[in-house]
Amino acid sequence: MGINFSTNANNGSNYMTLRNKKILLGITGGIAAYKCPEIVRRLKDQGCEVRVVMTTGAKEFITSLTLQAVSGNPVSDSLLDPAAEASMGHIKLAKWADLVVIAPATANSIAAINAGLANDLLTTICLATAAPIAIAPAMNQQMYKAAATQHNLASLAQRGVHIWGPGSGEQACGDVGQGRLLEPAQIVELIKTHFSPLISEELLNLNILITAGPTREAIDPVRYISNHSSGKMGFSIAHAAQQLGAKVTLISGPVSLTTPDNVTRVDVISAGEMHQQALKEAPSHDIFIACAAVADYRPSNVSDQKIKKNDDDMTVIMTKNPDILADVSALTSQRPFCVGFAAETQDVETYARGKLVRKKLDLIAANNVSVAGQGFNSDDNALTLYWSNGQLDLPLANKQELAKQLVVEIIKHYNQPQ
Numbered sequence: 001m002g003i004n005f006s007t008n009a010n011n012g013s014n015y016m017t018l019r020n021k022k023i024l025l026g027i028t029g030g031i032a033a034y035k036c037p038e039i040v041r042r043l044k045d046q047g048c049e050v051r052v053v054m055t056t057g058a059k060e061f062i063t064s065l066t067l068q069a070v071s072g073n074p075v076s077d078s079l080l081d082p083a084a085e086a087s088m089g090h091i092k093l094a095k096w097a098d099l100v101v102i103a104p105a106t107a108n109s110i111a112a113i114n115a116g117l118a119n120d121l122l123t124t125i126c127l128a129t130a131a132p133i134a135i136a137p138a139m140n141q142q143m144y145k146a147a148a149t150q151h152n153l154a155s156l157a158q159r160g161v162h163i164w165g166p167g168s169g170e171q172a173c174g175d176v177g178q179g180r181l182l183e184p185a186q187i188v189e190l191i192k193t194h195f196s197p198l199i200s201e202e203l204l205n206l207n208i209l210i211t212a213g214p215t216r217e218a219i220d221p222v223r224y225i226s227n228h229s230s231g232k233m234g235f236s237i238a239h240a241a242q243q244l245g246a247k248v249t250l251i252s253g254p255v256s257l258t259t260p261d262n263v264t265r266v267d268v269i270s271a272g273e274m275h276q277q278a279l280k281e282a283p284s285h286d287i288f289i290a291c292a293a294v295a296d297y298r299p300s301n302v303s304d305q306k307i308k309k310n311d312d313d314m315t316v317i318m319t320k321n322p323d324i325l326a327d328v329s330a331l332t333s334q335r336p337f338c339v340g341f342a343a344e345t346q347d348v349e350t351y352a353r354g355k356l357v358r359k360k361l362d363l364i365a366a367n368n369v370s371v372a373g374q375g376f377n378s379d380d381n382a383l384t385l386y387w388s389n390g391q392l393d394l395p396l397a398n399k400q401e402l403a404k405q406l407v408v409e410i411i412k413h414y415n416q417p418q
Helices: 031-045 064-071 089-096 107-115 121-128 141-145 147-158 184-194 232-243 271-284 324-329 348-358 399-415
Strands: 022-027 049-054 099-105 133-137 167-170 176-180 207-212 247-252 264-267 287-290 297-299 318-320 337-344 363-368 380-387 390-398
Touching: 022 031, 022 089, 022 121, 031 049, 031 064, 031 099, 031 184, 049 064, 049 089, 049 121, 089 121, 099 107, 099 121, 099 184, 107 121, 107 133, 107 147, 133 147, 133 184, 141 147, 141 176, 167 390, 184 390, 184 399, 207 232, 207 271, 232 247, 232 399, 247 271, 271 287, 271 324, 287 324, 287 399, 324 337, 337 348, 337 399, 348 363, 348 380, 363 399, 380 399, 390 399
Parallel strands: 022 049, 022 099, 099 133, 207 247, 207 287, 247 264, 287 337, 337 363
Antiparallel strands: 167 176, 297 318, 363 380, 380 390
8 A cells, every 4th residue: 555645846756845834044153154045045945934043143144135035034133123022022933933943053053052041032042942943063074073062962962953964075164074064955855854744544554674783793602793883773763663653673683772662672683683583574564674784794603612812813714694685675475665774985876786786675775884973883874875766865964863864765665666
């Protein structure tokens, strides 16, 4: 049975229309403010109502007149504006918004919001609003990496604030690294995903099977071979799928993560155990998402006793583990829609598309784990989705945000296989 999506008339995307959604765009004092008129224009094209709030610093980079022209509304920039505050303007704006998006969000504004300050109009609105808040960081790469900034972002994310980006690349100061504001089109896509109404009676009957985390291959009773996977991406996908209405089973390797609410969890240790459980569960599920970082090889012989350190060298003979994803994809009866992951360090598209064809997958999500700040043991990630005749970039975001985007795309492809 197919799943129905409402379609955006402007671009044919299988997202709900943003028509009449009220977006409050907060602009702080960074050079990336020059991208904001384009963000406003694109949101207006989607049918949004947009109000702009600027900090004092933002007005040094872009004028209120420009943003008033593209938004069609007066720009607010002062907490102490007598005319606006005669009717408690900051409270009206806080109640008006369906979503508050702060882009660019400087290190200073992020610190102020995290501290709960209310020393200007924008920070006051952030305290006064019941609407969700999304922050799109933009700053020098070293400022972004600073422990204080990372602490502030982590604290905000823990409190439910959405963290979108930043992107990576060359910066205005000449440095290269993370800290670039996401492009306007990427921010608008994230806003679409935020409002995506996927929960339906049909989705509530959809069964999704997910593998997550690493596997451990024993050498002896105290030693094993494993990898750096934290399981965060797989657990985030499980949480997102459940929140969107699906029935989720999560097969997890050894991780220190809490099981998402209303998700059925099956714990395993080795690749062999995960293979056995995946083949057992797959026929009763509609979609299989193989997110686990499964060990490709295991020791041929496992010692019953701890191996003593006697020689300078030790040789461990390895045997290839079964390929979980390929075996599920090869099922001839009750085969689920199969989604793979490719964690690569080079030639990402080549290896991902090779895996897509070789394992006869429906969709594959690839990421470059050599990029600092994304992938293994990180709270952020970026993915590129590949299918037989197309691809789609999902920009760097908190793994919870990225997981929701990914589930949205998987459901779209499940509903309309390429």
